[in-house]
Each structure stands twice: as C-alpha cells, then as structure tokens.
Amino acid sequence: MTKTITLDGKAIPFADGQTIMQAATAAGVYIPHLCHHPEFTPHGSCKLCTVNVNGRNCSACTFPAAEGQDVLNNTQELNADRQKITQMLFVEGNHFCPSCEKTGNCQLQAVAYHLNMLDDHFPLFYPHRQMDASHPDVLIDHNRCIFCTLCVRASQQHDGKNVFAISGRGINKHLIVNAESGLLKDTDLAVTDKATHICPTGAIISKRTAYQVPIGQRVYDHQDIDAVSLATEQAHGE
Amino acid sequence: MRHVIQELAAQHSYQATQLLAILRAVQGRYHYIPAAAIEQLAELLNIPRTHIIGVVEFYSFFHLQPQGEYELLISDSITDQMLGKAELMAYLSERLQVPVGGVHADGVVSLDNTSCTGLCDQGPAGLVNGRALTRLDKAKIDQIADLISQRKPVAEWPAELFVVSDNIQKTALLLSQTVAPGAALQVVFSRGKAATLAALEQSGLRGRGGAGFKTAMKWRFCAEEADAVRYVVCNADEGEPGTFKDRVLLNRYAEQVFEGMTVCAALIGASQGFLYLRGEYLFLYEPLQAVLARRRVAGLLGNAILGQDFSFDISICLGAGAYICGEESALIESLEGKMGVPRNRPPYPVTHGYLGKPTVVNNVETFLAAAHIALNGGEGFASIGTDKSKGTKILSISGDCRRPGIYEYPFGTSVQTILNDCGADDVLGVQVGGPSGTFISAQELHRLLAFEDLATGGSFIIFNTRRNLLDIVNNFTHFFAHESCGFCTPCRVGTSLLKKQLDKIVSGHGSAGDVVALEELCQLVKNQSHCGLGQTAANPILTTLERFPEVYQSQLKKISYEPGFDLDAALETARRMANRNDPAAHLAQIEAEHD
Numbered sequence: 001m002t003k004t005i006t007l008d009g010k011a012i013p014f015a016d017g018q019t020i021m022q023a024a025t026a027a028g029v030y031i032p033h034l035c036h037h038p039e040f041t042p043h044g045s046c047k048l049c050t051v052n053v054n055g056r057n058c059s060a061c062t063f064p065a066a067e068g069q070d071v072l073n074n075t076q077e078l079n080a081d082r083q084k085i086t087q088m089l090f091v092e093g094n095h096f097c098p099s100c101e102k103t104g105n106c107q108l109q110a111v112a113y114h115l116n117m118l119d120d121h122f123p124l125f126y127p128h129r130q131m132d133a134s135h136p137d138v139l140i141d142h143n144r145c146i147f148c149t150l151c152v153r154a155s156q157q158h159d160g161k162n163v164f165a166i167s168g169r170g171i172n173k174h175l176i177v178n179a180e181s182g183l184l185k186d187t188d189l190a191v192t193d194k195a196t197h198i199c200p201t202g203a204i205i206s207k208r209t210a211y212q213v214p215i216g217q218r219v220y221d222h223q224d225i226d227a228v229s230l231a232t233e234q235a236h237g238e
Numbered sequence: 239m240r241h242v243i244q245e246l247a248a249q250h251s252y253q254a255t256q257l258l259a260i261l262r263a264v265q266g267r268y269h270y271i272p273a274a275a276i277e278q279l280a281e282l283l284n285i286p287r288t289h290i291i292g293v294v295e296f297y298s299f300f301h302l303q304p305q306g307e308y309e310l311l312i313s314d315s316i317t318d319q320m321l322g323k324a325e326l327m328a329y330l331s332e333r334l335q336v337p338v339g340g341v342h343a344d345g346v347v348s349l350d351n352t353s354c355t356g357l358c359d360q361g362p363a364g365l366v367n368g369r370a371l372t373r374l375d376k377a378k379i380d381q382i383a384d385l386i387s388q389r390k391p392v393a394e395w396p397a398e399l400f401v402v403s404d405n406i407q408k409t410a411l412l413l414s415q416t417v418a419p420g421a422a423l424q425v426v427f428s429r430g431k432a433a434t435l436a437a438l439e440q441s442g443l444r445g446r447g448g449a450g451f452k453t454a455m456k457w458r459f460c461a462e463e464a465d466a467v468r469y470v471v472c473n474a475d476e477g478e479p480g481t482f483k484d485r486v487l488l489n490r491y492a493e494q495v496f497e498g499m500t501v502c503a504a505l506i507g508a509s510q511g512f513l514y515l516r517g518e519y520l521f522l523y524e525p526l527q528a529v530l531a532r533r534r535v536a537g538l539l540g541n542a543i544l545g546q547d548f549s550f551d552i553s554i555c556l557g558a559g560a561y562i563c564g565e566e567s568a569l570i571e572s573l574e575g576k577m578g579v580p581r582n583r584p585p586y587p588v589t590h591g592y593l594g595k596p597t598v599v600n601n602v603e604t605f606l607a608a609a610h611i612a613l614n615g616g617e618g619f620a621s622i623g624t625d626k627s628k629g630t631k632i633l634s635i636s637g638d639c640r641r642p643g644i645y646e647y648p649f650g651t652s653v654q655t656i657l658n659d660c661g662a663d664d665v666l667g668v669q670v671g672g673p674s675g676t677f678i679s680a681q682e683l684h685r686l687l688a689f690e691d692l693a694t695g696g697s698f699i700i701f702n703t704r705r706n707l708l709d710i711v712n713n714f715t716h717f718f719a720h721e722s723c724g725f726c727t728p729c730r731v732g733t734s735l736l737k738k739q740l741d742k743i744v745s746g747h748g749s750a751g752d753v754v755a756l757e758e759l760c761q762l763v764k765n766q767s768h769c770g771l772g773q774t775a776a777n778p779i780l781t782t783l784e785r786f787p788e789v790y791q792s793q794l795k796k797i798s799y800e801p802g803f804d805l806d807a808a809l810e811t812a813r814r815m816a817n818r819n820d821p822a823a824h825l826a827q828i829e830a831e832h833d
Contacts, residue, residue, distance in 0.1 A: 042582070044582045044726075044768070045725050045726050045727070045768070046726075046727055047726050047727050047728050047766050047767075047768065048727075050766055057765055057766065059582065059768075062582040063584075064584065081762055081765065081766055084762050085727050085728055085762075085766060088727050088728070088731035088732065088735070089727060089731070091731070091735075092730075092731045092734075122731075122735055123735075123738060123802040123803070125734070146727075147724070147730075162286045162288070164288070165286065165288030165289065165291070165292055166292065167288065167291050167292040167295045167296070168292075168295045168296065168724065169295065169296045169297075169560070169577075169722070169723055169724050170719065170720065170721070170722040170723065170724040170730060170733070170734070171719065171722070171724065171730060171731070171733075171734045172295075172724070173724040173730065176288055176291055176292070177288070178286050178287060178288045180273070180277060180287070
C-alpha cells in the first residue's frame, strides 16, 4: 500500500526518504521556495517553504515525509508569513526590478508576485555592496544576492569545483569567491558552469545576454512561478 | 611566518577539524589572520580558502584586519552596563586615544565591545588578548593604560587584574557533596550499565541547558544506534548573558564534570569526548588540562579505565566568540572546524552528530548531576524538586542585589525566596533564563523555578525600579542581532529589523502603528526562525510588551505615522556642503511641527 501524508486536507503519496517538498512536487502541489533546487542537497535557509506539520513549523525542503503527517501549506497565515519573509529579502539587499536585467526571469520577483507582495513593508537597509565585473563572461552584483547558496552547491555538486562560498555572520553575510585576489576572474568558473546559471536573482549573470529576450517575453511575464516551478521540477523526477 | 604556520598545522596533525585552534594561535600571535596564512593553511589542511575566510569572518575573535598588539574587549552585557560600563568605556577610549571599534594609529592597541563574558557577578569585565579582566574601575583603567604605554607583555601584568572569584553563595544537593574522583565510575562498573541508566531514568534528570530533554532518554537513544563510533560532548559554551555557573563548575568541580562525561561514555560506548569551552573562558583552559592529566595518571581516562575494558579520553576545544555555538548542532559544526551554523533537523545529533556519528551533547551541569546520580542512585535526586522538574538547579545571579554569585536551589523554589537570599529589594523585574528567557515583573515573584513554570538555563538577572526597562530590552535586542548566525532569512533580517524598529520607538520617533508593527515582527521572527536563537530573539520585547505596554506607549508620538528616517538629519550632509544652517535649510519631519 502506498504511504501518504495529508497536504492541505488531501492525501498525497510519498516514498521513504522523500522530503515533504519532494512529495508535494511529485503530486503537483507547489510550495513556495527560493533556496531549494531538486538537483542539489536541500539547504533550508530561505524559510519560504515553511509548512506546518502536525502543529509545528518545518522547512518542507528538508523535513522528511512520514505517515501520520497533517501538513498545512497553502494557508492564509503561512502565505502572509511568506510574503513578509520575501519582503525581508527585498529590503535587506538592493533590489530595483525596473533597472535589473533579470526582471521577468527572476525567481525572487516571481515569488513576490505569487505572494501578492505590493510593497516592501519594512524599512530598506540600502547596504553598500560591490559588483565584481572582472570575469570576462560572468558578472556578480552583490546587491542582489539572497544567500541561497545555490551557486555554492551547483559549483560543488554539479561542476565539481568550489568557486563560491558564503562568509560572514548575521546581517553581514556575503558571497565570496575562491581566489587569492577575491576576484571572480581568478577562479576557475566557466560561463558554461551550472553555477553561472543557477542564481534565482540577478546576482550572478552571464555577460552580453541581458536583453536577448525582450522584457515582456520572459519566463515569469506570462506564467506564475507555481506553474513554471512544477513543470521544471517534476521533470527532475521529484 | 611560513615556518610558524607550518609548525601549527603539524601540531594539529593537518586536521581541518582543528581549524579554530589553529586560527586562535594565529590570531594570538599576529593579532589578525593574514591572507598569506589563509593561503598556506588552505594548502596544508587541504580545504578551500573560502572555508577558512568563512570561519574567520564568522567568529568575533578572528580578524582579517590587524588588531592591536593589545586587543582590548569590554563586555557590553546589561549587567556590565548597570555597573557603569558606558562611562568606563568612554574613559578607556579617551585614555588610550583609540575609538571604540578602532585600532590606535601606532597599531599598539585596539578597543571594542564584546558580548557577555560570563563575569556578570564581578563586572564591569573585559578581555585583553583573550584573558579575562574583572571588576574594572577608573583606577584599573589607569593601570592598564600605563601597562600598555610601557608595552608590558600581558603575561607580566599584575595578577590582581585577572582575579576571577567563584562567589558560591548557596549550596544544596550537588554543590555540597561532591563525587570523589573515580567513585561514580566504580559504582557504574560494579552496578552495571543497565542499572546505572535505570538510575538515571529514575532520577528524572533533564538537560540543564534550558530545553530540558530527558538525559536518560538521550543517552539510551545514542547507545542504541548501530554505528560503533560515538561521541560525548560537554557544552561549556555558556553564552547566555547573565550565565556564569559553568565557569564556576569548571573551576571548582571539573573532576565531577569529567566524571559525568566518562560515565556517559561508558554507558553509550564512546571512546572520545570533547569539552567545548567558550573562548571567553581561556583562563580555565590550562587548569582544566591539568585536571585531565591528573585523571589520566589516576587511570580515570585513557586506556583500560579502572582496569576495565573501556577506553575514553577528553579533548578541550576553545570557541572563538559566537553565542550561536551554544546551540548543540552549531557547536558540533564548530567542533568540526566550521562556521557555527545550526544544522537542519532531523537528523538529530544523537544519531548524526560529530562527524556524522551518534553524539550526546549535554550541559556542564547535566554531567555534574549525572555523576552524582551514578554514585548515589536516582532516588534521592528524584525526591527533590517538583513533579516534572527533579533535583536542583544552579543559578547565576547578577544585577541589582547585594550578593551576586552562584546559588543552588531545589526546583520548585519561588523567585521571592531567591530574591530574599541574594539581597534584592525594590525589584522592577527579573530576567529569568537570560535574554532568551522571560522577563517577569514584581507581581510574579511567587512564580517557581521549574520546567513547568519558569524554565531556565541558569541566568537570573535582577533589575530594581531605578532601571529603565527599554534600556534593558534594547541591550538584549541588539545582542541577538549581533549574534544571529545569518543562516535563515527570518532571523538574519528579522533580528536587524527588530533592532531598527525598537530603536525607532526608544529614540522617540515611533507613532501609533509602530508598537503593533513591532509585535507583528516579533511573532514572525519567533515562528519562522530556524533555531532557538531566532525563536527566542524577540522574547525580551514580547515578554516586556505583555507586562509593561504603557512603557512602550509612552514613547510614542501623538501622530498616526512617523517615517522610519529623520528627514532633517538626512539633510545634514547637504547643509555642510552648502555651508549653511539657516532655518530654510531645515525641514520638519511633518507639516504639523511647523505650527
């Protein structure tokens, strides 16, 4: 007999070893997330995927599915918290969508739309952050980094390299690269690396590709992130 | 330098798990972690340089930029503040001619704040090159400034600057009858492991760090794991502001703490243990090593302990300034030579702990009690306390009282009894369990010390009615923002937002909606954060807002909305550039202020 969990009142199947996120994705249920990607070890840091399991908040991307779980996901309360967490990510960095070349392809922006985020709510931090344009093909704009570590994991787990890391503590967290000079050009990052293309925001972008797809014809210009996310992540066999 | 780094790495067997110890030595010698050292260590330890940079930037006591030959840190805990720290810091900064957070131009001295150093009963306290300074006053600061101007090495400074007193004020079950070295182990071997675990179960002992997990259950889970390699870890990263009992236990009762760890190792089948000692307690390191050496000689550590088929030894690992490492999974990460970031759970340390192996992590006091129970059985222990909280609790009492120090009480003792004993009157409230615990008001002094009422890791800070409540809350809220590891969004951003929002209200810029916004933010940080730090970071605000709403309300302006920034202050740069300061160069925050 198939094992099941209850997700928003509906029984969905899961296999041993699956997380709640994996079970939900396989069943066609979207749980908002930014730091999760089906190809890499889950990180559990963005906290957008927080679901309520038998009365307790847990990260769906790391928490194992188990029989007897009554999971709440798409509730007004959780979505309100998710919206606030997204607003936190916006005010912590410098995210100016209209002038960002990632607009329309940006998951942070798309999640914000999905959660009906209409303003920043919190005071903006306006941190002083640098750009690293030293690499011939890839650019880092630290203003847009949300510390999801997807580039760190993609470089380690897919590219077999170790280009990126997150350093610092608390609100001073920042992305660093593995070069004595501290510059991206002195790392072994290639434009073809998975790590170059995994960034959910516009923090790591390939040069000279910015407007090949015009604004208005981009991924999230016509589709909500829930549909895009399910379509791509189910393809990964979750 | 190449030679020094090479030697250091060799001394630590080129193990990446030893990174903190190696970096402590580099920082101690060069007063920063030079880039060349990072490059060399990356090679020698075979880890990416980014790993090392991450660790250096994570821990407060490591620096990428040169600090002074004399690294002076003054504790910014609320208890130090109450003892006049702010004035002393200003005086120190003036005497040494160095700004707080800066390094003197000649590179001789640097000065900064640090989180609670665990000397709240003898503050204002500080650290010089890692060594604890106590009972600072102007005379001592003059003395320190003179010593620095003479360039006298810290090792040659007068001993009276570094006197740390135990201040044991009240003893009960555990502190009045200590376990003779080896006595508990003898009983374990004669009575048998199963019977000892049963005694521990019968005692009802719960973890003394504050969370209160049943100790016998934790040990049993670990013992039942299939993996043969298991570890025992003693959490002596006592970082909760206002807590210092572990400092005293390790100074006076270390034999018994190590005995408790060894009992645990015997029961769960571990051959290696660690004492994770907070960096602030560097002064305990050598004495504790001496205790371990003594126990090895006595056959209580090492191979064939007491002639049995049982080998176990204990290493001491020093932290480097990070409150988060008191969280058990962050502590394990730190033991492994990494940033102290709490792990995702499950799996729990008891199945996947140090190096992924089953690990028991317990508080210093828990091991102390475990040794007592192993020797005396569980019955006596269980006969003391309340239904759900057995035995005694050791408190660190500081703040507004005549006799600060260490007090041991049976669980179920009322706050009023404790206040009478330590000589506290005119009480505004008590912070029970430190900033992450509860602020109780003078109307609640009948409440009891117990997991089912006031749970505490041992911090007990008393405030009298002359104290300003918002200063206290502000200090705690800034503390959490400083100590957040930054892993998860709600805590990383949320603790900084709490700080901003509270600052806005405290500085008199808050308006009607601001207290509501503050409370909403508190709930978000509490409900959504990854670990105990974030889940409790809003407690100082929440517990005082509940009890003293009028204190918050009285700070608010009588308008419906006040922007988060000061418009007129923002124009200051423009006024300076234009060299004008006439009325037209100023803007009122809101139109009404013109009237």
